[in-house]
Amino acid sequence: MSFRSLIQEMRDEFGSISRHNLRSRSHRAGGGHAPRVAAVGPVEAAAAQQQQQQSCWAQLPPELLREVLVRIEESEGWWPSRRDVVACAGVCRSWRGITKEIVHVPEASGKLTFPISLKQPGPRDGTLKCFIRRNRATQTYYLYLGLTEALADDGKFLLAARKCRKPTCTDYLISLDMSDMSKGSNTYIGKLRSNFLGTKFTVYDAHPPYDGAVVSKSRSARVIGLNQVSPRVPAGNYPVSHISYELNVLGARGPRRMNCIMDSIPASAVEEGGKAPTQTEFPLSGLDSFPSISFFRSKSARIDSATSQISAQKEEKLVLRNKSPRWHEQLQCWCLNFRGRVTVASVKNFQLVASDENGPTNQEQDKVILQFGKIGKDLFTMDYRYPISAFQSFAICLSSFDTKIACE
Template structure:
């Protein structure tokens, strides 16, 4: 019995010794991961201080404090409420109609008067537009009527004309040490300071190209889930992206019934490749479906690659599509950096910061995106863009593109 007891004690002591080694090994691994994470954060922080990052125009903000009359420095949401901005606003609306028909005389005459921030077009943008137009005529200016009751319908609906939809994106890195990708959450920022969840997105594992799933449920990011609303997919180089809704892939449809619910292409993003290795702000083109005379998005459901948004843009077949570009940052000699005026909505320098405009009206910001904290970004969009389009475009900016960095 003593021999057996001795063997048991020896086995127990050996097990204790082995478990101690395992604990020490796991502690060492954790310390190593912590050190690597700290070094990475220091590197990213140092990188954001480089002059080639796009920074918010600090001088612009100080000038705005000195003179409130300066139109250039007006807050983004009010920048087109004066009479001349109202004219520009109607101009870009008409330029985005693929029918290329002139506006009615009533619309032209109304552009000379001040555009209230709650004004909406009389034509339908959704099934709820008539009801919304009626309810939007009386609310105070400080509380734009943005209906988010039907989340799926809202995220696909173009922003109301005359209202900038202000949002915030937060990046959750939990699980990255286990090989998982970050999760991105989009929230609507209300005037009362409250935030309303809109969308969540995450990159899929084991995919040959970057493939982000987008959902209206923050806890269900599966492809087969009922909350799946769209996806963002890149090419092999990671420089061209396409945004789809939740419809069927034409290459996988097996019946005529499925063919009636083919997926729509909602946007395409093309980052200019950096062949010469020049470091500086990114250059991007954004192609979205055009709007018809009823201010409804044109449905683009390509059955093959030749009918896609990217193919139309590359072949200069731009009928029924809108081509947008990022606004070129200006070099500031005083700060020795590239700057853009984000009107206080962006506070940290980043190569990811951008503003999207139409060439016909560079003062009308269709969308802007930029960093305000380590894992917090603001995202604002205007007509004719919708939340899903803007969020997917922002997700493309997070992706690592070796060919254009």
């Protein structure tokens, strides 16, 4: 019997026992006469039923409950089966509280479980292998987590972006929902903005990446038509990275040259024992009203976050540069070793490593932190690791899609 079937069976059993007890109590209270029933609407009835079910689940012994949840978390290591862990967190408060403690951040576990994981740094040991699908007709881009060793499969949806052209710049709005990528949505988490030439980009986070982060452009209210509407949590513009492509004024054809300044990550994050800021939860918003979409943090994450947030404000910023390709005489093209993850030559392909300007060259700086490459007409791979997150990686890769008038 699967875990989901077991949960449903236990829920039905608890519900039947509770209904039987309610009927018995009402019969005794009414002395055999029909009890008085207050008229309630469907919303009140649903809330009462949910509260009743949660009270049943909350009566389980904490030690037994923790042991069950720990085993589920360990056994469901990858998607799609990992959705059972998210389902457990949405049962009731007691289940949610224990799940907060046993689910680790991607840095330690190498797993993406909850939406907040997309804002947290990737694993230190190894990379998370993702891919991007492009829809040319709608100018949209979708990020998926690879579920197999194949270059592309059905994947687990992570993020979506929509390209918005403006007279002086181009915006890529990034959302947790592939069907709603508007800036006014509760699922909006950030954007990428380019300059007119498409050579410089800024990645903005809709939420503070660390304590004390300065918002670039803040509006306490949105104007819709003639009415002023104050959102519950205004989406801010917190710059987290700046991407620049070197100008090609002479017109010489060759690989692109790009630099990424990570405003929210200190340069020491790539060193042994270095720390990068870790967002532990989203601000309260409409997303929190759904019990199946929860944003959690562990005790260790709180401690690491406090340390990294202070260091990010004082230390030098991390700078990433693209790894220089080598010229292949037989193929007559520039080549990089993508270890089989890229199959189509393209000017968009790149690998990012820590810049030598951060200090002396060492083994840690030779590690590829982000690589992006083409494998089909509208299909690209994206692999990233610590200290950048899936959101930051996706935004950097989106900059490669934009037209660059002065670079090519």
